[in-house]
Amino acid sequence: MTLARFARLATVGALVLLTAGTNAQSIDEARTAFEEGRFLEAADLAEAFGTSVGYALAAQSLAVHGHYIAAGDDRKGFFERAMKLGEEAVRADSTNQEAYYQSAHAVGRYSLTVGRFTALRRGLAGKVRGLLESALAIDPEFAEAHMAFGSWHAGIARAGRVARFLYKGNRESAVIHYERALELAPDSMIVLLEYALNLPDLDSEGGRERAGELLSKAAGLPARDAFEALIHEDVLEALAEHESGG
Template sequence: MTEWNAYASPGEKPFDIERLQTLWGRLHKGDAEPWPTDPALQQAWMLFHSGAFQRAAEAGLALDDAGLNVANKATAIHANYVERREATRENLLLETAARAEKQQQRQPSNPGAWFWQAYALGRYSQGISVAKALTQGLGVRIKTALETTIQLCPHHADAHLALATFHAEVIDKVGHLIGGMTYGANKVTGLGLYETAMALNPDSAVTLTEYANGLVMLEGEKRLPEATALLDRAAAMEPLDAMERLYVASARVALEG
C-alpha cells in the first residue's frame, strides 16, 4: 500500500480500549457497527478513531472479512476528507467500492458491505460530477446498495442520510422530471429520509452537515436559514474522534463560504 497523506490534528486524543468501549455507542450510532469482540479488530477501530486512517485500513485488511468494514471506512473517510491528490482519491474510493462489492457476495447480510460500496461510489461521483456518474450507471448502483443497507438494518442512520443525499443531488443536477423518471429521485422521499436520519442520530455533525446541504439542494434558498442553523450546531460541536473533527471542520468552512 502506497503512503497516504497523513492526517494530523493537534487536538486529537488517542483512543485506548476503555475510551473506545465507552464512546462506541455514540460514535457508531450512524453506521450501527456492532461492538467488536476481537482485540485485533478493536485495535483497528482505535486507530481509525484516532485518525491513523492508513494504519487502520491496513490492520482491517489483515483481518480479512472481519476487518473490511473498518478498512473500507478508514479508506473512504481518508479519501474524501484528507487526500489531496485527486487521482489517488479516486483510486482509493474505487478500491473501497470494489472490496465492498466482493464482500457482499460472501456476506450478503452485512449492512456495511452495502453501505461502504454506496458511500465510496457516491463520493467518487461527486468528484467526477454527479451528472457524469449518472450516465455511467453509478446512480442505480448507489441507490440499490443504500436501499439494501436500510432493508438489512433499518436503524442505520447514515444509510438514510446517504440515500436522502442521492435524491437531493440527482434532483439538483438533472431536475425533478428527469431525476424522477430516470433515476427514481423524489423530493418528498428525500426530505423524509433526512428527517429519519435526524430522528435516529440527531446529535451528529455528520447528520447536521449533510442535512443542511440537502435542504438547500431540495428546496432552495427558502430553507437557507434552517440549513445555516444546522451548520451552526455542527460547527459548535466538540468532536469525539478524528472523523467528527473533519465533519466539524467542513461545517465551519461552509459557514465561512
C-alpha cells in the same frame, strides 16, 4: 484419552484461542487507527481481518482518506480500492447493513471523481440506490443510511429531468430521509451537516434559515474522533459561508 492425545488437543485449542485473540486485537487496532486518523493503516489492518466487518471498515477508511487527505490525482485510486473492499464486505456477509452502506459510500465518492454524467451513464447512481435500499431493508433505523439516501435523492433532483426520470430521485423523498435521519440521530454531526448543505435547494422558503440552525448545532458538538474532527472543519467552513451570505 492418552496423555499425548490430550497434549495435542490442548495445543490445537491454544492455537484456536490465540488466533481468535489475534483477530479481535487486529480489528480493535484498526478501529483505534481510524479513530486516531491513521486511515491507511486502519484500512490495511481491517482488510487483513478478512471478514465483512473488516472489509467494511477498510472501505470506509480508504474513502475517508481519499476524500479528505489524498492528493487530487491519487483520490480515484483510493476510491476504486474502497469500492472493491465494499463489494468484499457484502459478499462476506449479505446481512451486514454496514457493508452495504460503506459500499455505497465508496461508490458515491468514486462517482464524484468521474463526473455526474459519466456516473449516470455507467449506472453508478442506480448502484448506490440499490446498496442503500439493501442497508435499510436490513436495518430500517440506520440513521446514516437514511442520511445518505437523502443526499442521493437531493443529488438526483439537481441532476436534471433525465436523471429524475431514470432513477426516481426527488426532493420530497430527500426531505423524508433526512428528517428520519435527524429523528434517529439528532446529535449526529454528519447528519446535521449533510442536511444543512442540501436544505436551501430542498426548501426555497425556510431552508436557508433552518440550515443555519443545523450548522450552528453541529458546530457546538464535540468531535469524538479524527473523522469527526474532519467533519467539524467542514461544518465550520459551511457555517462561515452561510453567515457571510454565501
